[in-house]
Amino acid sequence: QTAGSAQILVQHITDSTNCQLLQRLQGRHELEPGSVIVAEAQSAGRGRRGRTWYSPFGTNLYFSCYWRLEQGIPAAMGLSLAIGLAVCRLLQQYYQLDAKVKWPNDIYVNGKKLAGVLVELSGTLDAGCDVVIGIGLNVGMPEQSKQHIEQPYTDLRTESSQQVDRNLLVVELQRQVVTVLQEFNVAGFAAFIAEFNQNDLYANQxxxxxxxxxxxxxxxxxxxxxxxxxxxxxxxxxxxxxxxxxxxx
Ligand code: ATP
Structure with missing residues (x-):
């Protein structure tokens, strides 16, 4: 259940895994960077600018990870792109998918959205800051999802012929995200420019x-x-x- 001493906390239904982590940070709960909350469903899953992340009960992943960003808020700008690359690495390496990042926060496969990233900041604006990194990753979307999402979307079960073990998926996602965050803490987004350009959905389009x-x-x-x-x-x-x-x- 752990990567180092970071934890994975599992919830059944929650409002939003990002909200849950932010509340814990504000309540001064001790959390090890890299700790993760996952839920089976979200009643108030969020996208950017007050948009909704449709989060039905089933097999999808609703995942949030706590991290401490040593360079402070100005460095946070490229963070959602770097996290998008962590999701791409996972989809490419484990499921052999041609995953792409759509600036600034979505992951696409075969021209459809399979995952989204929502980075939120917490605490003071001084040197370091706490960040919560939310990832919604579609594993198996129920049929009625079409009524709720106004743009093309897809899921892992549609795109990959491989069996999806969700426990392994969570552990591997945590590992890929923490690896990217460690790289980001050392060199910021500059370390990811070449990789982004190789995985850019709209490169030269x-x-x-x-x-x-x-x-x-x-x-x-x-x-x-x-x-x-x-x-x-x-x-x-x-x-x-x-x-x-x-x-x-
Ligand atoms: P866009 O993706 O349109 O450029 P955005 O990046 O602001 O805009 P996000 O906040 O990343 O959008 O995601 C919210 C949007 O994603 C929703 O408005 C909806 O269209 C779509 N969406 C919501 N839930 C899902 C889901 N489970 N899978 C795929 N797409 C979803």
Missing amino acids: PVYLMAKPSISGICRGVDKQGGIIIETSQSTEVHYGGELSLRAG
Whole structure:
């Protein structure tokens, strides 16, 4: 049940595994970095900007991991991309899937969303900060999910011919996430630029950034803080921020 002295706590149904971890941090519960909460279902699973992460009971994974980010908040910008790469590594190495990261926080297989990442910060803005890393990973989506998700999605059982052992999946996800977090603590997002560019869903493709005003151009990867580089007809621009969404152009 442990990686070092980090724990894996298992809950049946919860509001959101990120909320549960954030509450524990605020209540000053002792938690070892790398500790994880998983649940069988979430009644209030969250995406970015108040969106919902549909989290039915069944076989999906709802996973949150605690970490202490030594470089503080400015470094957190590329973190969700680096975690997306941890999920890609898992899907590629264990399930032989052609997994891609969609900037800034989703994991796609065969053009459909299989997993999403939600990084949330806790505590003071000084040197180090506590982070909670949420990952929703679809293992087996019930038939009625179509009514709840307005964009193409998929799951591990559809994409892989391999048997999925969820206990092993949780342990392996924790291992991959902690490995990436350790790498991130040493060198920040800069260490992941090349890997991101190899696994970028929209590499060198026309894209449309839903910003104000919106921007159309060719996706040219990311900079060392995790900002997206878009080549427009006039210039090459870098855009940052958890408020933006990217689409195929
Ligand atoms: P987008 O993914 O559209 O660029 P986003 O990154 O802001 O936007 P997220 O916050 O990552 O979106 O995820 C929430 C969205 O993902 C929901 O609005 C819904 O469309 C979709 N979604 C919700 N639950 C699931 C799920 N279990 N599997 C796949 N997609 C989901």
